[in-house]
Amino acid sequence: MTEPPTMNLTKTSPTVSLDKHGVTSGLIKVNLNWTSPRAAAEQAAGEARGLFGRLRASFRSAAARDVDLDLGCMVRCTDGTKTVVQALGNAFGAVNRFPYVALDKDDRTGAHATGENLVINLDHQxxxxxxxxxxxxxxxxGDFRGLDAVVTLTSERGDRFxxxxxxxxxxxxxxxxxxIKRQEGELVVGxxxxxxxxxxxxxxxxxISRAYRLGMKWTPGRK
Incomplete structure (x- = not known):
């Protein structure tokens, strides 16, 4: 069976209805992947040819920075309950109980091939x-420039956004x-x-919470 093609959400095509794609139940995985400048420099050093090439690449690798990106999800429920799922404060969430959203791990370097993953239980949508x-x-x-960060939502049957x-x-x-919100009776990703x-x-x-009028209250956290 052929897997559904990946759909890219862009400025010109920014939304997709999960209902129209038949993604109405089960788990959907949200993956964050990025390239750490240090990991990229170390790979270049390993591929460099010649003594001077390896030395230059080694110096660049030593000077390159590590970047720790954190993926999170702010959840607002229909009954007004609000929470956040993130590594900060060890708020990793849960799939089979409230908030029905969970974070699998904290990738602190960008070196993990699988990145960081959130799982959303659409059985409780x-x-x-x-x-x-x-x-x-x-x-x-620094900032996000040069990190090549990509977020992919994947359903259990292979739909990718x-x-x-x-x-x-x-x-x-x-x-x-x-x-992700309900719009005209359908669950839409924008x-x-x-x-x-x-x-x-x-x-x-x-x-971010105030920009989206989520009405959350925050306290300092650590990880």
């Missing part, structure tokens, strides 16, 4: 009012990736790729 997928730089200098985190402005340290910089204010989760 009637409980969801809004699911906001977001990502931010937890540790590491991809969002590339492109057009990153300077100093952008966080991004609202996509908003591409956002809305960037946030330190100038938007401290506490990136609070800034």
């Amino acid at each position: 009637a409980d969801f009012q809004k699911l906001l997928l977001f990502v931010y730089i937890y540790d590491g200098s 991809r969002v590339r985190l492109d057009d990153c402005p300077p100093q952008a340290h966080a991004c609202a990736i996509a908003l 591409r956002e790729v809305r960037w946030f910089t330190p100038q938007d204010g401290p506490g990136v989760q609070d800034v």
Whole structure:
């Protein structure tokens, strides 16, 4: 059986109805993958030819930075209940109980081939009012430029919906990736790729929450 093709959510085609694709139940995986500048430099060093080429690549590798991106999901339910699933504060969530969204691990370097993954249990989609997928730089200098960050939503039968985190402005340290909500009776995924910089204010989760009027209250957390 041929797997369904990957659908790219872009500026010109930013939304997709999961109902129209028959994705109305079961688990849907949200994968974040990116290329760490240090991992890319180390790979280049390993592929470099000649003594001077290897030395130059080794110096670049030593100077390259590690970047820790954190994938998260803000959940607002139909009964008004709100929460967040993220590595910060060890709020990894749960699939078979509230909030029916879970994060599998915290990839701190971008070196893991599988990246970071959220799982959303669509068997409980009637409980969801809004699911906001977001990502931010937890540790590491700079911004998202050059990280080649990609988020892919994959259903159990193989439907794939991809969002590339492109057009990153300077100093952008966080991004609202996509908003999943009910629209005219259907569950719709909408591409956002809305960037946030330190100038938007401290506490990136609070800034994103207020931008989307999710009404969440935040306390300091650590991991």
